[in-house]
Amino acid sequence: MTLVRQASRIDRATGVREIAEFFGPGPVKMFGFTHLPTSRAKACVIVCSPLYLEFINNYRREVVIARRLAALGIAVQRFHYRGEGNSEGSTGDATFDTMRDDAVAAAEHVVEATGVHRLAFFGSRFAALIAAAATARFDGSPLVLWDPVLDALQYLRDVFRAKRIHTLKKGDPGSVRTGGMLEQLERDGGFDVMGYTFTRALYESSLGRTLENQLDSSPRRLLVLRLGKDPRLDRPLTGLVERWQAARIEVEDRLVGQREAWWFTSDGAEMERLKQASDVTVDWLARFLTDAGEHG
C-alpha cells in the first residue's frame, strides 16, 4: 500500500491549486496548505496563524486571503505549528523557538515548491511576534501584522485575564488566581483556558520577546492593521510605529473595523466586519509583490 502524504484541489473559477500535505525538515511533520497560482508565482506569502481561540477565529479569513492572493499570482503557504492543529508533535513541546522555526520551514517549503524567493510574511496577534522573528531570516521581506501583540508578557497576561473573566462571568472568580495559574504551570506543565491548553514551555520561551526586539532593523515594508480599536487607546503601538518610521522602516498604519473579539466571539456577523481587513491586506501585498495591485 502506498502512503499518500498529499492531497490537492483545483478551484474551478480561478484555477488556483491547493495542496494539503505533511512536510518539514525534521522527523515531526507540520501540516499545511500551499496555494499555487496557475502560472509561475510572482512571490510567496507565509501565513503565521495566531494561537488558541484566535486561531479558530482567524482561520477562515486566512483561507480567503490565501485564495485571493493565489488568484492574483502570489503563492501562499499556510501551516499549523508542530504540536498544534493537525500537525504532528505534542502541544507541550511547542515553544516560541519551534514556532519561529516552523515559520521559516514553511517559507523554505513554498520556495522549494515554486522556485520563487520573493517572500512576505503575515502574522496576527501573537503570531506577529513569530512572523517578525521569522522574517528576520529573510532580508527585506514585507511583513503584515494584524493587531500585533507588542510584548509576549502582555499577551500572556491577556490569557490569564481571559480565564479570569470567563470565570467571573460564570460566577466563580475566586477559583482562579494569577499566582495560582503560575503555580499550576510550574507544577503541571500547563492549564486549560476555555478548552485550550496553555503550556509552561510556551510561557517560558516567550518571556522577554517583544515585537521591537524580534524584528531586525533591515529595511522592509510593514503593514500594521489595528482591528477595531480606538488608536487613542493604543499608545504603545503608536509609539512603536513612530520609532520604526524614524528608523526608515516604511510602515503603513491602518485602523479597520469597529469591534474585534479575539478571545470572545459574539457572532458570525462580527467576523464579517473584518472583510475590510482582508481587502486592505490583499491589496497591500499585491501592490508590493506584483507591482500591480488588485483590480476588479
Next chain:
Amino acid sequence: MIENDIRRFIADELNNGFAESLSDDDRLLERNVLDSLGLFQLVDYLESEFGVEIDDEELVPANFGTIRDIARLVQSKRS
C-alpha cells in the same frame, strides 16, 4: 462623572440595548448586560481611559457587579 463615562461606554461600544436605562445599581452580570467579551473590553477601556491598572485579582463581582461598583474601583485606584 465616572459612572456616566462607564454607562456611555457600555451603550456606545458594547451596544447591547440595556445601557440607556441602566441605573448605577443595576446588576450587570446577573442581567447579562456584560458578557465575557464586554467585560474584557470594559477592563481594557477602564485601564486606557482612566490610566489605572486593574489586577486580575480585582476581577470579582464586588468590583464589577454594578456601574457604581466599577466607578468606586476606578476612583480608589486613581486616588
